Amino acid sequence: MENRIFEHYTPKDRSNLIALLQDVQEAYGYLPEGQLKAIAEYVGIPLSTVYGVATFYNQFRLTPLGKNVIRVCRGTACHVKNSANILTALETELGVKAGQTTRDKLFTLETVACIGACSIAPVVNINEEYYGRITVKEIPKILNKYKKEEAKPKVEQEVSAE
Amino acid sequence: MIEMTINNIKVKAEEGMTILDAAKSVGIHIPTLCHMKDLFPTGACRICVVEVEGMRGLTPSCAYPVMEGMKVDTNSVRVRTARKTIVELLVENHPQDCLVCVRNKNCELQDLAERYNLREHRFVGEKKDHAIDVSSASMERDPAKCILCGRCVRTCGDIQKIGAIDFTNRGFKSNVTTPFNKGLNVSDCILCGQCILVCPTAALREKSHSKDVMNAIRDKKKYVVAQIAPAVRASIGEEYNLPLGTNATGQLVTGLRRLGFKKVFDTNFAADLTIIEEATELINRVTKAGDLPMFTSCCPGWVKYIEQNRPQLLKHVSSCKSPHEMEGAVLKTYYAKKMGINPKDIYVVSVMPCTVKKFESSRPELSEEHMADVDAVLTTRELVRMFKMAGIDFNDLPEDEFDNPLGESTGAAAIFGTSGGVMEAALRTAYAKISGKELENVEFQEVRGMDGIKSATIPINGLDVNIAVVNGIGNIGSILDEIERGESKYHFIEVMACPGGCINGGGQPIHSKPEKLKKRVQTLYDIDSKMKTRKSHENESVQKLYREFFGEPNGHVAHEILHTHYCDRKKILEHS
Structure with missing residues (x-):
């Protein structure tokens, strides 16, 4: 699934970070750890930065929602x-x-x-x-x-x- | 030039200068926390605010340029009140356990509390509550003590280009931590400890081995010996207010003896040994079409970096153990045999300028039959604390000499502690080995200095040897990319993870005097230039060691004892 999300964005461009996080959350309902790692690699920034942004904004969640x-x-x-x-x-x-x-x-x-x-x-x-x-x-x-x-x-x- | 006044003092400042620097130039101190020289200002902590006439709010002086006719007040009531409030708020969200803190009397928050005359608790309330991360073999992270200045984040990300930690969450929950708040041991951290050197408090600190060492010394069955890395002797004096760059080798030896070490050896001995092995390995790789370029392997931070990030290039790293591990290995084999000591009773303590060495000494690859080459690693700072506790007045210590045979060394070994030093030492020996002639001028200025990447072509006997020195792990990227593309022209590359090399290691004294690094480097070059022997292969004790024990460099016995192998840590990290 990630490949289809990622292909809309130019690799190694950190300005895409938030949009990518939003798309991944849309697809999974939350931000799975593996996806954050994949985003870090794709955008070309440290995982700690991706995690920092994902925890800064209220709109992102790192655990799946309950029913x-x-x-x-x-x-x-x-x-x-x-x-x-x-x-x-x-x-x-x-x-x-x-x-x-x-x-x-x-x-x-x-x-x-x-x-x-x-x-x-x-x-x-x-x-x-x-x-x-x-x-x-x-x-x-x-x-x-x-x-x-x-x-x-x-x-x-x-x-x-x- | 711009004319302005600061506190009614006329100041001539250069265009583009910050108010902070202009004030400093006329002896006015403005406190800073988030500010880092040579990095773009973030203006995050606000402790450096000043009042600029005509401006409504207070201005962060670290992030504001001087202007013609500007009138600045750094000491108005409004400024003092604002700064004091900031300090109060930081202090009230801090454990305040100064009396039992490793940074007691060496803490920027404590200094500020004193400077702004904090005498009461005005903002008592909820405090942040975070667990201490003790997962790594070298370092501890105590986020409850963190004041969120961000200097570690910038050092790790912008200077070292690792980015193991960053700001997470926000507001009251803000925390500098690893991805998913996991342990440092499963993060991208290489444990270089550069973050410890910039941390204003004890939020980042080394994992101490001093208790283990004291217990070992008290254990009558153990034969406890110490070894000292080259960079420690050039920095430890700073902790005792000796002039920057004091060479304190003699006092160090005496101090260690008084602590109870049976013998005090010099890691420089093993540095000479490393050069013999490494130069031989290089020559073999060049003449037998081995993997080139070859990287040095002395720096465990660099080794951890390549294991974690580019394991596919590990075949380019020299298989030589790092000097202190070689020293330990020789102590537990050759020396034990010679002295008739059971190697299991020998307890080797390395005094290092480095935090990663703690991790390195715990590597299973560096132990033989559950017996580690090195049993404990003390940083320069830990040793100073042990001296203090033992009542050893360093400044009054007489000088003493290292024990032999693992105490003899050449000038080539002394410069291991600075960026370019290993390369220079290796060149001195490689030149002799390849050409059969001795160098007349042993100094290679091309590899000295603080540039991020230093490269040169050294003609040896008709062969152009292309070398590079990577000074700080943040500069390694392009070199590794070149190798992956098959475009690297280099034969031999030295890498040191810490900018400046071991003299600026993560275990060194924490001081912010900018000229300290140059002085420490100069001390090592001075030791070298005053030595009678300046080439590793001229070390007589090392020569004897080969005659009596190892036989040939890179020979079978040497390979067993002095060489190691590496592991793919990228795979490990991916699954953690």
Whole structure:
């Protein structure tokens, strides 16, 4: 796959670094270690520089995303409405810190600066769903919904495959 | 010329000069942290800010050029407050364990805290928390002590062209580290230690062997001997406020004896031995259509570099062990036999200007039946600490001589410690071996000096020998590319990883006096020029060693004991 991504860019030109990182992340969902090494070689700069850039920008991630991505809004309005507690509750419930993915790869927990839905603060966004005026109490129930979905037998897919 | 005033002092400065340099020219000190002479300013640390009349904010003097009529104040209340705040913020995000720190009393952050009169903790809060990286055999990285000045990053990337470490993450989480925050042992690092020399704090330091050495000395069953590299004698005096370039060989020998070493030998002896082996190997390669050019193998940083980056060219590297490894090998074979000592009881300590030598001494290729040629390596700095602890007042030490037979050396060996020295020493012997005549003028000015690449053509008996000297690993790239393209005209190439050679090794005293390197080099050339014998093949002890033990240079016994092999580390790194 990398060859098709790389061939759009002139080799040994460090100005292509960020664009390459973006394309690789687009293709893999994250930046795998082997790909960063390949980029360093292709662009002709030390791996440490590539790693430095990849960790500097929030848009890049070095671990694959979980199946469900939970984003806790930490904007001002949500902060006033105790979003810190929501985050702590999620961290406890999932057993991971913000920025990490659960071991079963089911959830990735992230924070965002502001989702832009301040009127329903505090807000948590999971995949395409938005949970407004969320309370700590509701959290296990919401997470269970996604866990149950995962546990469902995948009958539909098998049928459609035939 | 530009006329301006700094602190109301009239200053004539050259166009293009920075405010920092202009101030220095009239004796005004401006503190710096990220600033590096000869490199493009980054203006990152802001400790050098000054007030320029007519400008709204404070100006970083390291990155701002002088202008006609400029009025600069380096000591206004605003400047002092800003600088003090910067120091306070750095100090509060620092472990502050000065009393138990290896850089205590030799730390730029400590100096600044004193200079700006820090007397209270105004910004107590969360501190960064990073683990110490002790993965490598030579160095430790302690990011909790890092103040993010970036001098190591620039030394590694811009000067050495390695780029093993860089800034990662940002804001409070900023950290200078290796890719994926893995150990230095699996990074591109060659352990040259140039980063240690520029680190303002103890964030980068050598891995100490001094405890092992002290324990060995106390062990009555062990026969503990020391050897000293050429470059150490020219630099150690700096730690005792002796004039730059003092040759402290005699005091070093006495000091080591007082520490408890049974014998004190000279690595220079093995440097002469190295030249005999290396010159013979070169002549064999030239006359028997071997792989050319041949590279020197004295510098373990260079060897590690080529193993990691161009293993396909390893056949070009001389198979000779480096001098201190040869000295160790001879001690545990010839010397042990001669003295009737069990070689397993001999504990060889090398005092080196180098950090990579620690890694080198741990290489499995450099041990025989689980017995390493060299058991421990002390840097110049570690030895100074051991002298201090043992109550040895270096300045008052009488001079003493090395033990023999591994203490005799020629002028050729002394110059091993500077860039071009190995080449010059090899040429003196190769000339005699090829032509059967002795050189009258043994000094090769072409290979001396601080240029990055020095090259020359030396006519020997009708044969034009093309040689090159690579001074600093950052200059190696084009030379290796030429060889890969099959276009190299050279026969013999010396490579030293540290700019200037071993005199500027990563284990040397940490000082920022710019003239120190030239003085250390001069000391080595002076030792050479004052010697009665200046060619390695004239070393009588080495001649005797061949007669009694090795037979022929490059012969069977010599190959077993004095030569080594290398490994493809690129493969290892790719899978780690």
